[in-house]
Amino acid sequence: MQTILVSALEHSANIHLKSLKKELPDNIKFIGIFDNSLGQPIVDLRSLSIMGFVDVIKKLRFFLKLNTQMVELAKDADKIVLIDSSGFNLPLAKKIKKKYPEKKIIYYILPQAWAWKKKRIPILEKTVDNLCSILPFEKEYYSKNAHINYVGHPLLDQITKFKTKLNTEIKKIVFMPGSRKGEISKLMPIFHSVRKQLSQKAFIIIPDYFTQEEIDTLYGDISDFEKKADAHQTLYEADFAFICSGTATLEASIIGIPFILTYIAKPLDYFIATKFIKIKYVGLANIMFEKMNGTTIHPEFIQEDVTSENLLQSYNNYKRDDFLDNSKTLRRYLQNGSAKNVAKIIREID
Numbered sequence: 001m002q003t004i005l006v007s008a009l010e011h012s013a014n015i016h017l018k019s020l021k022k023e024l025p026d027n028i029k030f031i032g033i034f035d036n037s038l039g040q041p042i043v044d045l046r047s048l049s050i051m052g053f054v055d056v057i058k059k060l061r062f063f064l065k066l067n068t069q070m071v072e073l074a075k076d077a078d079k080i081v082l083i084d085s086s087g088f089n090l091p092l093a094k095k096i097k098k099k100y101p102e103k104k105i106i107y108y109i110l111p112q113a114w115a116w117k118k119k120r121i122p123i124l125e126k127t128v129d130n131l132c133s134i135l136p137f138e139k140e141y142y143s144k145n146a147h148i149n150y151v152g153h154p155l156l157d158q159i160t161k162f163k164t165k166l167n168t169e170i171k172k173i174v175f176m177p178g179s180r181k182g183e184i185s186k187l188m189p190i191f192h193s194v195r196k197q198l199s200q201k202a203f204i205i206i207p208d209y210f211t212q213e214e215i216d217t218l219y220g221d222i223s224d225f226e227k228k229a230d231a232h233q234t235l236y237e238a239d240f241a242f243i244c245s246g247t248a249t250l251e252a253s254i255i256g257i258p259f260i261l262t263y264i265a266k267p268l269d270y271f272i273a274t275k276f277i278k279i280k281y282v283g284l285a286n287i288m289f290e291k292m293n294g295t296t297i298h299p300e301f302i303q304e305d306v307t308s309e310n311l312l313q314s315y316n317n318y319k320r321d322d323f324l325d326n327s328k329t330l331r332r333y334l335q336n337g338s339a340k341n342v343a344k345i346i347r348e349i350d
Contacts, residue, residue, distance in 0.1 A: 004346070005077035006032045007070060007092060009045070011179060011207070012247045013083040013109065014038070016154035016339070020108070023343035031073055033066070042069055046209065063088060071095045079104050079346060082128075086111030090120060093127045104349050108132040108342050109154070114141045115287075130349055132342050135284075136333060137291045151345070155247075155254055157337030161236045163256030163327070166320050170239040173198060174257070175225065176205045178244035184218045186264040187244055193308035194242060195224055198315075203228045203238060205248075240318075242311060245282045245300075253285035253297055254334070256327040258320045260311055261286075261300045285330060292333065297326040 002025075008017045014035040021030075021038060030039045043066060067088065074080060074096045080103055082089040093105050107128045113120040114137075121142055124131060131148035133139055142148050175195065177187040195202050204225040206215060215222075228234040231248060235241060235257045243249050245263035252259045261283045281287050286296045299314045301307075 002028050002078045003076060004028055004030055005070065005074050005080045006030045006034045006038075006083070007081070007085070007089050008032075008034045008083040009085040009088060010083075011045070013085065014045070015158060016109065017083060019154060019157040019337070019339040020342055023339045024346065031077065032070060042066075042073070067092055067095065071099060074100055074103060077103065079106065079349065081346065082107045084109040086113075086120070090123065090127075094123065097127045104129045106130045106132060106342070106346055106349065108151075108338075109134055110138060110148075114138060130345050132338070132345065134338055135288065136335075137288070149341075149345075151341035152336040152338035153254075153334040154338045155251055156331075156334060157339045159232055159251065159254055161232070161255070162331065163236065163324060166256075166258070166324055167239050171200055172203065172238040172240075173200050174203045174205065174228075174234055174238045174241040174243075174259075176231065176241060176243040176248050177219075178246060178248075179207050181214075181218055182266070183244050183264065187262060187306070188219055190262070190306055190308055190311070191242060192220065192224075194311050194315075197308070197312060200239075201226065203234050205229070205231050205234060240315065240320075242315075249283045249298070250285050253283075253327055253330055256324050258318055258323040259298055260314050260318075261298060262306045262311065263300070263302050264306050265303065288330065288333065289326065292329075295326075297323060297330065 006017065008014050017034055017038065032041065033043055034041050035045060070092055080096060082093060082105065090111060096103055097105060105128045110131055110133055111120055125143060125146045129147060131146060132151045133148055134151065134153045136150050139148050139150055175191045177184045177191055202225045204222055205228050208229050232251065235252055235255050238257055241252055241257050241259035243252055243259050243261055245261055249261050263282050281290060281296065282300055282302060283298060285298060286300065289295050289297045301310055
């Protein structure tokens with residue numbers, strides 16, 4: 001039995017981890033932080049749900065203790081796999097490498113150091129044995145000596161249906177207000193307002209881990225919506241979407257459903273982000289398109305610009321066919337999924 005220390009704090013990271021586990025031998029055991037469907041983690045993932053810099057500060061002591069636990073667990077691990085969550089995983093990698101220099105560390109879904117904190121790149125190169133990039137342009141920010149490979153994008157391990165043409169009429173609209181309580185509570189009043197002014201059938205994606213009491217508090221009266229849990233299938237079947245910033249916007253871009261990105265951060269978080277993050281756009285698809293050809297694939301509305309008036313105006317003026325053409329370009333750019341490639345690296349690294 002081979003033991004792998006895993007640090008996968010986010011819900012999206014665990015979706016990709018499940019795809020990765022399917023490609024690994026049966027004699028591999030996970031220890032550390034991950035969804036309980038994959039083994040016995042040391043913490044309930046629901047306790048790790050945070051949004052922005054302010055929430056991180058509030059839970060700092062908790063995360064420091066968790067970091068120490070993970071370093072102790074590394075002693076019994078054959079290899080270490082860190083997925084996303086650079087605020088936690090990069091300090092963890094440094095501590096593990098310092099205490100156990102012989103331990104091999106694989107980082108899957110790298111910190112977005114190209115967007116901010118480029119000083120992290122030399123640290124990553126020195127600390128991590130294998131850097132598994134999921135963005136084709138990422139490698140150009142690292143030195144020639146870096147052990148970095150573009151492995152493909154993990155969403156292409158999960159998404160199996162893509163739109164090849166669009167319906168002439170918009171009959172079904174999806175609303176995705178996010179997965180964190182903070183973002184949901186900010187967006188739902190606006191989404192309710194938009195929904196009232198549209199006659200089409202409306203779906204709403206609600207994470208399956210919320211209790212009915214939490215749903216009632218966060219979402220309000222959703223009798224005008226049809227509740228859905230399968231985001232990929234719902235996006236594929238619908239004609240348009242309003243989506244909170246995050247992984248879902250890239251999922252929609254890959255699937256090929258025209259959508260509008262919305263994002264409302266806490267004022268302090270947004271202020272800090274604008275001072276440090278050196279990118280023009282929030283959506284990953286837009287970031288990639290800008291690097292490819294200087295254009296964007298979908299509209300974005302941020303902070304005070306997230307109003308029902310702005311969303312409806314953008315919706316009414318949307319060039320859906322252009323979006324679909326760009327979606328096909330994006331899929332070609334990303335090439336393939338990454339689970340098989342990362343599993344191969346994990347198996348072969350000594």
